[in-house]
Amino acid sequence: MATPASAGAGEETALCDVLVVGAGPTGLTLAAQLARFGVRCRIVDSSTDRARESRALGIQPRTLEVLLALGIADELVRRGSPNTRLYVHRRGGRVTSSPMFDIGVGDTAYPFLLFLAQSETEAVLIDRLASDGITVERNTHVQELDDNGDHVTCTPRNRDGATQLVRARYVVGCDGVHSTVRSAAGIGFAGGRYPQTFLLADLAVAGLEPDGIHVYIGPSGPLLFFPLKVPAPWRLITVRPFWTAPAGEGGQLTTAVGPVTGTELSDLVAAATNEPLQLREPVWATAFHVSHRHASTYRRGRLFLAGDAAHIHIPAGAQGMNTGIQDAVNLGWKLALVLRGSAPSQLLDSYDAERRPVGAFVLRFTDRAFTVVTSDRSFLRAIRTVVAPRVLPLLLRSRVGRRVAFRTVSQLGITYASSFAS
Numbered sequence: 001m002a003t004p005a006s007a008g009a010g011e012e013t014a015l016c017d018v019l020v021v022g023a024g025p026t027g028l029t030l031a032a033q034l035a036r037f038g039v040r041c042r043i044v045d046s047s048t049d050r051a052r053e054s055r056a057l058g059i060q061p062r063t064l065e066v067l068l069a070l071g072i073a074d075e076l077v078r079r080g081s082p083n084t085r086l087y088v089h090r091r092g093g094r095v096t097s098s099p100m101f102d103i104g105v106g107d108t109a110y111p112f113l114l115f116l117a118q119s120e121t122e123a124v125l126i127d128r129l130a131s132d133g134i135t136v137e138r139n140t141h142v143q144e145l146d147d148n149g150d151h152v153t154c155t156p157r158n159r160d161g162a163t164q165l166v167r168a169r170y171v172v173g174c175d176g177v178h179s180t181v182r183s184a185a186g187i188g189f190a191g192g193r194y195p196q197t198f199l200l201a202d203l204a205v206a207g208l209e210p211d212g213i214h215v216y217i218g219p220s221g222p223l224l225f226f227p228l229k230v231p232a233p234w235r236l237i238t239v240r241p242f243w244t245a246p247a248g249e250g251g252q253l254t255t256a257v258g259p260v261t262g263t264e265l266s267d268l269v270a271a272a273t274n275e276p277l278q279l280r281e282p283v284w285a286t287a288f289h290v291s292h293r294h295a296s297t298y299r300r301g302r303l304f305l306a307g308d309a310a311h312i313h314i315p316a317g318a319q320g321m322n323t324g325i326q327d328a329v330n331l332g333w334k335l336a337l338v339l340r341g342s343a344p345s346q347l348l349d350s351y352d353a354e355r356r357p358v359g360a361f362v363l364r365f366t367d368r369a370f371t372v373v374t375s376d377r378s379f380l381r382a383i384r385t386v387v388a389p390r391v392l393p394l395l396l397r398s399r400v401g402r403r404v405a406f407r408t409v410s411q412l413g414i415t416y417a418s419s420f421a422s
């Protein structure tokens, strides 16, 4: 079904039903969903290879549910580590351990948070696409798009400069934060960038209980360890502390995205945990900035947005990749029914109506959580260092608190009851 990306300069290819721009987890899921319904789709990506880093690592119960119909949920579970326990470490060595996903998830076949590196998730999706005869057309960069009213044209280019003319009934931008499709559609992406720098490392750690998530609430913010299998036993994530620029250089708070060294990680872990943890064999470490931005609409004419192209936020609570995958599943079946003539084209408007409020909620929820756990304002710092260490263990012991928390994080509470399409 896929057309090779090696078409000659300016060569025109047949009209396809859907062009998916971007082969991250969102685009791959969308292409798989379209293929499942027999839609003629193509999926292109600028990169020459799939992601090899672990990146997003948590797969929520609701995501496994929606991937069940694609026949890959069990393969993801087989490759990943189901996690059901949370350890909250307080300064002074006290630890509260609590089950996760034990309450409020009785209506799912997947009552756990699955840890699996994004590289593995993408590999499973690529295999699924291959079984439908679809290959990602790599080294194919989409630059400009023209929505003609009844179809869209674009001229993707490869690194040698060769182009092809592609025509598609619909184009979906799953092309990440710097989305070309979003720009071409003239869709706003309001928000901002957090001043903090995140640090992330995949490594081995000696001294941690192996079966859960470990949260340390330090004076300058949280430090977390998540269990992984591949490419390393643990993922460490924290925020690099601020440094104050010397007087005369603005005296402003700022952080830099410099290289991450083993010494820096060890020092941060020692300061936050006060425990004799030993970090070993890091296979990947990186520092990065995070923004919070939301597209003003997920659709303009025949152009749609999904995943990071539509919403970005801090990687708290394993929401980002999950939200993108669920966007893709929601849009995929609607495009299929409309293209088949089994539903009116207005059905496509329900995509924005249903999924944009979900994106807005995730942005609000992650922004508030992040502000409380990192703010330097004295009131919020007091909440973090004095109140939270006392209240969090109580909340985790409370059945009601656990139910609300895990129902929200697992995304099982998402409903489209007020949508005109339901």
Ligand SMILES: Cc1cc2nc3c(=O)[nH]c(=O)nc-3n(C[C@H](O)[C@H](O)[C@H](O)COP(=O)(O)OP(=O)(O)OC[C@H]3O[C@@H](n4cnc5c(N)ncnc54)[C@H](O)[C@@H]3O)c2cc1C
Binding pocket: 021, 022, 023, 024, 025, 026, 027, 044, 045, 046, 047, 055, 056, 057, 058, 118, 140, 141, 142, 143, 174, 175, 176, 177, 178, 179, 180, 181, 200, 286, 288, 306, 307, 308, 309, 315, 316, 318, 319, 320, 321, 322, 324
């Ligand atoms: C270092 C790092 C750590 C992260 N950690 C977490 C985490 O712990 N938890 C979490 O939930 N999320 C995390 N994320 C975010 C998560 O990786 C993203 O939410 C997820 O990848 C979004 O998937 P996507 O398919 O929407 O976009 P992407 O994965 O960004 O994929 C977009 C694709 O589009 C392609 N593309 C872009 N422009 C074009 C174009 N013009 N033409 C053709 N192709 C194009 C790109 O090559 C890319 O392959 C992390 C991200 C990074 C970078």
